[in-house]
Structure formats: structure tokens, C-alpha cells
Amino acid sequence: MFQENVSLKKYSNYKIGGRARYFYAAKNADDVARAVAQAVGDKLPVFILGAGTNLLINDSGFDGLVLKPEINLLKLEGGAIRVGAGVLMEDLLNFAVSKGLSGFEWAGGLPGTVGGAIRGNAGAFGGETKDNLYEVTSMDISGNPPAGGPKILKRKNTQCKFGYRNSIFKINDGQEVIIEAVFKMKKGDKKAIRAAIEKKKEYRRTRQPLEYPNIGSIFKNVDLKRVPEKYKKAFASVVKKDPFPVMPVAHLIDQAGLKGVSCGGAMISPKHPNFIVNTLNASSSDVKQLIQLAKSTIKQRFDLELEEEVIYV
């Protein structure tokens, strides 16, 4: 049932990564259950893959099953949208516009799948995935599946423990596969919704190095409370609300003189220094070396520990 020895490069927004020993694209919950039962039987670790927009996949690949929930359901239920975890956020936004439904304008240009966005409670421009979320259906894949197959869980928004880039699905990392979700939307004007989305996309195009393969911001912005007093005054003009006051890491990396620094085929983007871009067949170790360089330089210069936002596979 599984494909073998599959290159993960094409499933990585970074175009970086080795091979998966096994790979399986599940089209529905039953497919997920069958794949998990087989992986458990074969004692294989499972990695759940979305669109690979937040992952740094090792050159040595993944010695187990990479399970990609390609659950592409997208339908209107009254004023709500029921959507499969594998649907791209962009397709969800286009669907919402076509139905004149407002609530996702903040997500214009947000890459990745619905499953990935729910897991990390992805957010931008003051909005978060949780804002319109009504209910999430997931599958518990931890331990041995009980007779009758893995358990299906349904949670209302308040049961999902959403926080800043966090959720119960992230807390229970790798133990639950998000299957589908329902978002409750508001009626709006199609033209106005489209215009708001396009504005966000344009903002991203002008500020983010989207011309190169990338995985978004490498580091989490630093909570202002962690910034040493002696730097607070000098940085006051660049503090952002995200949604609490933060010191943008892009500015720290810029101030540390690391813009444009390269290692192999990877480069700290001069356009947005919290992005490390793949300029020419970069390896995962090229990127990791730049991550370490940024961390040690920022520690030395500003006495701050940077924390990765990206996920290592």
C-alpha cells in the first residue's frame, strides 16, 4: 500500500530533504486509519506531512512512514465551511470569496494546508486560524489502534487549547492526525473580501523573499519581556505587536550584520533576514549552519536566545 524510497524534496517548500522509507497520501479518514494500522504493525514511526511550508527536512530523509492527509473536502454548510485537512489555505480562501464569506482575510498569502494551520494556530496581520474555527475532527494515532480502528475525536474550538502558534494538536505532537474542520463565517461583500486578501498578498510579496524556496520565518520573534533592559530603548521603534509586544528577529539579524551571509546553497535573506532562502540546491546542513551562526551571533551581541519556529524532520 505504501510507496517506497520517495524523495521528500518535492513535498518540501524548501526543495530540501532526503527520502522517506515509506510514503502514503491518504484521501480520507479510512485511508489514514489503514495506513496507521499498517505502520503500527510494522513498528514504523509516522510523520504527518502537510504542504511542507514549515519544515526543514534532513538530507538523510525519514526512516519510517510519511503520511500525507490529502483530504480535499470543501463544502458549504449553511454559513459555515467544512474543509478537509489537506486543502490549501489558498483554496479555502478562494472558496470563501466565491461564497461571499468573510473571516479569512488575514490569511491572504498564508501558505500551507488547513491541517498545518490548525496545528500551529497559524496567524498574521492580527488574525489567527482559531478565530473562525468551530470544530475540529482528528484521529488518535497514538499507541495500538483499538479493535475497530483508531479513535475519532471531535473538539469544539474551546477544547483545542489554542494559544499563540499553539494548539492541543501541537501539544500532542504526532499523536493526532487532523482530518477536517468546520469554520463559521460571516456574510460579506465578495469584492471587499478579495481586495483585503490581495492587500495581504501584496504586502508579503514586497517584504518576503518569495522568489526563492523558503519555509517562512526561521525564528520566533522575541517576547519583549525577554529583551535585556539596556537594549529596549534602542529597539523601541521596531517593536511589533504579534499579538503581544515582540522584538522582530529580522531586525536583530540585520543589526548583527548577517544579511546576505551564505553557506553552500543557503543564504540569510537580505530582503527579510528572518528567512533563510535556498538559492542553489542547499542541503539541510547548509541551512542548519546558518541557523547556528544566527543563534550564536545574536546571543553574543544581544544576550538573547533565539528559538526556532521551523520544525526539524
Ligand SMILES: Cc1cc2nc3c(=O)[nH]c(=O)nc-3n(C[C@H](O)[C@H](O)[C@H](O)COP(=O)(O)OP(=O)(O)OC[C@H]3O[C@@H](n4cnc5c(N)ncnc54)[C@H](O)[C@@H]3O)c2cc1C
Ligand atoms: C512564505 C511563508 C510565509 C509564512 N507566513 C506565516 C505566517 O504569516 N504565519 C504563520 O503562522 N506561519 C507562516 N508560515 C509558516 C507555515 O506556512 C505555517 O506554519 C503553515 O500553517 C504550515 O502548514 P503546512 O501544511 O505546510 O504544514 P507542514 O509544514 O507540512 O507541517 C507543519 C507541522 O504540522 C503538522 N501537520 C500538518 N498537517 C497535519 C495534520 N493534518 N494533522 C496533524 N498535524 C499536521 C506536521 O506534522 C508538522 O508538525 C509561512 C511559511 C512560508 C513559507
